[in-house]
Amino acid sequence: MNPTHNKKDVIIVGTGIAGSLIAKLLSDHVFDATKGKMVHRADAGKSDNIREISILMYEAGLEAGIELDSVSSMTTYNEYIRTFYREEAKVPNSPYPNLKQAPSPNVLDMEHIVQPYPDKKGYLVQFGPMPFASDAIRVGGGTTLHWLGTTPRMLPNDFKLTEKYGIKIPKPDSDEKTAVDWPISYEELRPYYEMAEFEIGVSGDVSRQEYPITEKTEEYYGNYVFPMEEIPQSYMDHKIIEGLKGTSVKLSSGEIPLMMVPSPQGRNSIPNPKYGKTKVIKAEPKDSGYKLVLDSSEKEEYKALGSVWNPYMGERCEGNASCVPICPVQAKYNALKTLKKALYKMNDNDNLSRNLFMQIQAQSVVYKLSIDQNDSHKISKVHLRKYISKEKTDFVEESIDTSDAIVILAANAFENPKILLNSKYTTPEGVKTAANSSDQVGRNLMDHMVMLTWGLFPEPVYPYRGPGSTTNISSFRDGEFRKDFSAWISPLDNWGWGWPAFSPGSDVAYFIKEKHFGAELREKLTDRLSKQVLFHFEIEQLPNPNNRVTINDEYLDVLGIPRPVIHYELTEYEMKAMEQAKDASDQMFKRLNITDFTKYTAEDKNSVIYNGVRYSYNGAGHIVGTHRMGSKAEESVTDSYCKTWDHPNLYVVGAGNMTTLGTSNPTLTLSAFTIRSVESILADLEIQLKK
Amino acid sequence: MNIINKILNVDDYYFDVFMSISEALTGFTVNELQSTGLAETYYTYVLKCLEAATFVEFLTVSKNILESSSGEEELKKAIQSEIIAHPGMNDISGKVITMWYLGTWEGAYINDLSYKEGLVWNLMHSHPPGAKQPGYKSWNIKPVNTQS
Ligand SMILES: Cc1cc2nc3c(=O)[nH]c(=O)nc-3n(C[C@H](O)[C@H](O)[C@H](O)COP(=O)(O)OP(=O)(O)OC[C@H]3O[C@@H](n4cnc5c(N)ncnc54)[C@H](O)[C@@H]3O)c2cc1C
Ligand code: SF4
Numbered sequence: 001m002n003p004t005h006n007k008k009d010v011i012i013v014g015t016g017i018a019g020s021l022i023a024k025l026l027s028d029h030v031f032d033a034t035k036g037k038m039v040h041r042a043d044a045g046k047s048d049n050i051r052e053i054s055i056l057m058y059e060a061g062l063e064a065g066i067e068l069d070s071v072s073s074m075t076t077y078n079e080y081i082r083t084f085y086r087e088e089a090k091v092p093n094s095p096y097p098n099l100k101q102a103p104s105p106n107v108l109d110m111e112h113i114v115q116p117y118p119d120k121k122g123y124l125v126q127f128g129p130m131p132f133a134s135d136a137i138r139v140g141g142g143t144t145l146h147w148l149g150t151t152p153r154m155l156p157n158d159f160k161l162t163e164k165y166g167i168k169i170p171k172p173d174s175d176e177k178t179a180v181d182w183p184i185s186y187e188e189l190r191p192y193y194e195m196a197e198f199e200i201g202v203s204g205d206v207s208r209q210e211y212p213i214t215e216k217t218e219e220y221y222g223n224y225v226f227p228m229e230e231i232p233q234s235y236m237d238h239k240i241i242e243g244l245k246g247t248s249v250k251l252s253s254g255e256i257p258l259m260m261v262p263s264p265q266g267r268n269s270i271p272n273p274k275y276g277k278t279k280v281i282k283a284e285p286k287d288s289g290y291k292l293v294l295d296s297s298e299k300e301e302y303k304a305l306g307s308v309w310n311p312y313m314g315e316r317c318e319g320n321a322s323c324v325p326i327c328p329v330q331a332k333y334n335a336l337k338t339l340k341k342a343l344y345k346m347n348d349n350d351n352l353s354r355n356l357f358m359q360i361q362a363q364s365v366v367y368k369l370s371i372d373q374n375d376s377h378k379i380s381k382v383h384l385r386k387y388i389s390k391e392k393t394d395f396v397e398e399s400i401d402t403s404d405a406i407v408i409l410a411a412n413a414f415e416n417p418k419i420l421l422n423s424k425y426t427t428p429e430g431v432k433t434a435a436n437s438s439d440q441v442g443r444n445l446m447d448h449m450v451m452l453t454w455g456l457f458p459e460p461v462y463p464y465r466g467p468g469s470t471t472n473i474s475s476f477r478d479g480e481f482r483k484d485f486s487a488w489i490s491p492l493d494n495w496g497w498g499w500p501a502f503s504p505g506s507d508v509a510y511f512i513k514e515k516h517f518g519a520e521l522r523e524k525l526t527d528r529l530s531k532q533v534l535f536h537f538e539i540e541q542l543p544n545p546n547n548r549v550t551i552n553d554e555y556l557d558v559l560g561i562p563r564p565v566i567h568y569e570l571t572e573y574e575m576k577a578m579e580q581a582k583d584a585s586d587q588m589f590k591r592l593n594i595t596d597f598t599k600y601t602a603e604d605k606n607s608v609i610y611n612g613v614r615y616s617y618n619g620a621g622h623i624v625g626t627h628r629m630g631s632k633a634e635e636s637v638t639d640s641y642c643k644t645w646d647h648p649n650l651y652v653v654g655a656g657n658m659t660t661l662g663t664s665n666p667t668l669t670l671s672a673f674t675i676r677s678v679e680s681i682l683a684d685l686e687i688q689l690k691k
Numbered sequence: 692m693n694i695i696n697k698i699l700n701v702d703d704y705y706f707d708v709f710m711s712i713s714e715a716l717t718g719f720t721v722n723e724l725q726s727t728g729l730a731e732t733y734y735t736y737v738l739k740c741l742e743a744a745t746f747v748e749f750l751t752v753s754k755n756i757l758e759s760s761s762g763e764e765e766l767k768k769a770i771q772s773e774i775i776a777h778p779g780m781n782d783i784s785g786k787v788i789t790m791w792y793l794g795t796w797e798g799a800y801i802n803d804l805s806y807k808e809g810l811v812w813n814l815m816h817s818h819p820p821g822a823k824q825p826g827y828k829s830w831n832i833k834p835v836n837t838q839s
Contacts, residue, residue, distance in 0.1 A: 085800065085806045085821065086800050086802075088798050088800065090820070234831065235832055318825070318827060319824050319826060319828075319830050320820065320821050320822070321817070321821070322820035326821060328821050329824075462833060462834050463815075464815060464817035464820075465817050465818070465825070465830040466831075470830075505795075508789060508793055509789070513785075517716045517770065517788065518716060518767060521716075521717070522717070522718035522814055525811065526815060
């Protein structure tokens with residue numbers, strides 16, 4: 001064992017958006033020993049009595065992935081792009097290193113599950129009965145490297161499904177039912193949404209956000225504009241909107257009018273002059289604790305932040321149309337941008353200089369925590385295995401003493417529960433696992449089930465251009481029907497049939513097989529490819545205690561660390577939504593004269609039969625729910641500040657905290673409550689540093 | 692006559708045959724094909740991947756077709772009967788078309804450039820994802836080259 005010596009105030013596991021946000025916000029604050037308070041760097045002045053917060057981050061990915069000086073970051077990123085060019089299957093993980101020491105779940109590894117045998121081809125061990133269909137990436141910056149960047153907020157009712165619709169879910173291994181309301185309301189989260197939208201740099205037009213909510217836009221957003229102007233909608237969007245405007249679809253629950261909404265997105269457009277100056281997120285001390293506020297900085301205009309290596313590259317989305325899996329110019333937000341702000345601070349001469357109080361140790365796979373029962377069950381150590389190189393699987397066992405530190409797990413919704421479940425300790429009452437007195441660690445795994453429908457528009461709509469999606473149909477995001485079946489959101493996809501049908505490659509192959517060549521081949525392909533449209537139905541999944549991540553000593557990775565073992569299934573509530581969504585799709589296709597090419601077959605890895613009809617779905621990459629927050633310690637892993645109920649110095653952050661999924665992509669919401677958790681972390685740090 | 696040596700010499704007429712038959716098979720002109728910057732790379736690549744005799748046979752058949760057909764219709768018919776209807780020739784022609792259209796040979800990209808220069812993107816008035824980006828807001832309107 002080789003404990004890392006110098007003491008740290010905060011240990012963060014993972015450099016994804018959750019970990020990077022916390023690192024950024026904490027490193028912006030210092031401890032003013034005179035006042036006994038944490039203050040923002042800008043307000044600290046030049047007192048001798050300022051103490052910096054020392055932060056250590058562990059990252060499972062390669063060293064190169066977190067070297068963020070201009071030259072190194074450009075070299076690494078360009079290597080990702082070259083890999084992407086060469087990979088035949090351009091799936092989300094395709095540009096990034098495939099590490100045996102820190103494997104990433106990959107959609108290509110997903111197989112049919114023939115029970116009782118699990119699919120263990122990739123990193124996940126999947127017991128099913130249905131395969132979990134989403135992936136994530138373990139490199140510096142995490143999964144935002146290949147996310148799409150769609151950033152709608154959740155709706156007020158999403159936070160209170162029990163109160164509003166009476167939805168309850170079973171308790172683990174019991175017939176008793178429990179509520180699924182969040183411990184915070186939309187109202188409480190709203191200021192933090194603004195902070196998250198600032199940090200991510202969201203482009204959008206508030207006045208065009210139309211949702212099936214009873215609140216008015218002014219109440220939902222307040223007097224607010226997004227930092228940047230709306231990302232232009234695609235030509236295809238306009239054609240579809242033209243054809244559907246003012247119409248509605250009829251579902252089993254009644255008529256639902258169609259609302260086509262330009263999606264807010266984490267990609268650069270033109271900074272909105274109305275947004276004003278750039279902002280700072282800073283903590284204001286309160287009588288007890290801290291409140292974060294989004295303060296206008298008098299210093300600078302708001303600017304779009306381009307690539308990590310050159311801020312003038314990627315200032316606008318250039319229409320590379322490869323947001324998933326990689327944006328070549330980093331016009332799309334990724335967490336490396338926030339991580340770089342944590343690592344580099346302005347010095348007195350307004351130059352960026354390396355923050356010496358922050359350290360990131362890469363190639364370090366955290367696998368276990370130790371708990372000190374004699375010290376109010378504090379986390380006393382974080383254990384990790386540091387591998388030597390990409391090629392070799394030798395590793396050095398390390399641990400760090402955390403008895404005087406705050407530990408933050410930000411390793412994503414597969415890894416956080418995996419680490420917690422692997423942290424066993426013996427108490428007089430028996431063997432326990434970390435943060436798990438509620439028995440909720442690893443449970444309630446959720447994703448949006450992405451049912452796709454695709455067809456040919458009667459005239460060319462010229463897909464395969466622009467960001468992945470620029471418009472969504474928001475009509476089905478909320479309504480009384482949620483008592484009966486899932487809500488969903490329907491993004492329109494700008495990339496043709498790429499996802500469901502591997503177009504355009506499959507179209508080329510098809511017409512060649514049909515013996516077409518020359519001008520005729522060219523015509524056929526032009527016709528087919530320029531008319532392709534794809535609709536998504538991202539269906540909300542309710543928390544279900546049996547959908548879960550567990551571990552099992554039988555399944556270890558090459559470093560001897562347990563792999564996530566997944567149990568996953570769908571309920572009638574979600575399957576009924578698929579039926580209803582397909583019905584909605586059929587009606588919209590008919591109205592638009594779209595020739596339907598949708599086909600769900602038994603060969604699809606993820607498919608279910610409901611009322612005698614087959615439906616297939618994909619994962620959305622929205623890995624959610626495995627360490628839910630709640631208002632009661634017996635029913636949740638953390639409180640609303642992501643602090644575990646069981647350990648006074650342990651926070652767990654990320655989409656895993658989400659109590660329910662709603663119909664929005666999760667990252668903006670996880671960012672909002674992760675930012676909010678900093679208030680509690682600062683309060684804990686104050687106590688810690690006063691000692 | 693040692694044909695293999697002649698083929699390896701890129702200046703020789705077999706290269707021209709390859710380009711001309713590629714034009715007839717893909718529906719893109721020799722000029723358009725040349726502008727990918729990959730013509731010679733593809734030619735030598737195919738030579739490396741196929742058994743020399745097979746490629747020579749394909750080129751010889753192609754040469755005969757090209758020389759003996761006067762006019763497009765005739766050429767089309769000849770290709771149909773002598774290449775498309777013939778399983779072995781058809782297999783090669785499919786591979787050659789795919790190479791030009793997508794930049795791949797048996798599923799693998801030939802090099803970075805071949806991904807970027809896949810002609811399928813031109814044909815649908817788009818561009819390869821992650822390269823040759825058209826610029827902010829370009830997706831909001833009809834592609835420029837469809838207006839004419
Ligand atoms: C294809 C795809 C598209 C998506 N599109 C969208 C979208 O449009 N909008 C949206 O809101 N969301 C989207 N998402 C989801 C979004 O990417 C995630 O919600 C978000 O990135 C999760 O952030 P995180 O910080 O919690 O976890 P991650 O980003 O997964 O970060 C975890 C970090 O921890 C590190 N780590 C993991 N294990 C360990 C360990 N044992 N020890 C040390 N370090 C470790 C990882 O390397 C990584 O750096 C998408 C996801 C996918 C897969
Ligand atoms: S469309 Fe292109 S430039 Fe814009 S975010 Fe996506 S990949 Fe980046």
